[in-house]
Amino acid sequence: MTTPAPLTSAQLHGLACIRCGGQDGELAPAGHAYTPSAPGRILYGWAVVGHPDCLRGDDDVETNPGDLRVAVDGYLEPATAPFTAALTLVWQAVRDLPMVDYQGRYMHRLLGSGSTLAVEQLLDERGAVELPLDLGAAGTTTVRIQRGDGLTRAQRTLARYTVEQLPPSPRGVSHWAVRDTQTGELVRDDDGEVRRFSTESGASEWRQRQGYLAGYRSMPGGVAR
Numbered sequence: 001m002t003t004p005a006p007l008t009s010a011q012l013h014g015l016a017c018i019r020c021g022g023q024d025g026e027l028a029p030a031g032h033a034y035t036p037s038a039p040g041r042i043l044y045g046w047a048v049v050g051h052p053d054c055l056r057g058d059d060d061v062e063t064n065p066g067d068l069r070v071a072v073d074g075y076l077e078p079a080t081a082p083f084t085a086a087l088t089l090v091w092q093a094v095r096d097l098p099m100v101d102y103q104g105r106y107m108h109r110l111l112g113s114g115s116t117l118a119v120e121q122l123l124d125e126r127g128a129v130e131l132p133l134d135l136g137a138a139g140t141t142t143v144r145i146q147r148g149d150g151l152t153r154a155q156r157t158l159a160r161y162t163v164e165q166l167p168p169s170p171r172g173v174s175h176w177a178v179r180d181t182q183t184g185e186l187v188r189d190d191d192g193e194v195r196r197f198s199t200e201s202g203a204s205e206w207r208q209r210q211g212y213l214a215g216y217r218s219m220p221g222g223v224a225r
């Protein structure tokens with residue numbers, strides 16, 4: 001597995017699609033990508049854009065994002081709740097803390113917007129993120145956010161697809177296909193035909209690639225470390 005390419009300047013500045021890098025056609029708001037300001041410090045959020053077609057996969061996640069486990073050291077005991085409710089708990093715990101200005105604005109944008117996409121994009125490959133907060137004279141604290149089911153988006157995507165062998169054709173040729181357990185249907189190509197693979201490993205590679213793409217979407221902007 002290769003490391004995704006870093007986002008380009010055009011992508012970070014909202015001039016190119018956050019998924020495919022293209023600059024033509026309609027580009028719609030696509031939440032935020034994040035790049036670290038300095039090691040161990042809070043991340044910069046960039047308002048990014050994308051082609052509606054390229055972003056379609058993200059919407060599935062936003063409508064069914066599952067549970068989160070959240071905590072704010074010293075201010076919020078660990079709690080598990082549905083995604084949006086969990087983010088509200090965190091926001092209520094931190095909103096009145098004496099955060100330095102830029103962190104206060106950042107947390108407001110991240111947690112106070114009612115959208116889950118920005119947090120989705122922050123979660124790392126373990127489905128977790130820790131955000132250190134500087135409270136000035138009151139010291140520091142850490143916001144901890146973790147997916148309730150412990151699965152990363154890539155793992156959840158891999159679990160969704162299963163490889164199976166199709167019945168042999170009249171000429172005795174056997175093919176492989178991939179079933180989407182969410183719909184119960186075999187995966188089809190752009191022409192609406194069942195996607196056939198001549199080998200089991202070909203079908204497995206397609207499935208692995210879906211997991212890889214899902215993992216790429218859940219990385220913090222796909223930023224190189």
Ligand SMILES: [Zn+2]
Pocket residue numbers: 017018019020021022050051054
């Ligand atoms: Zn695109």
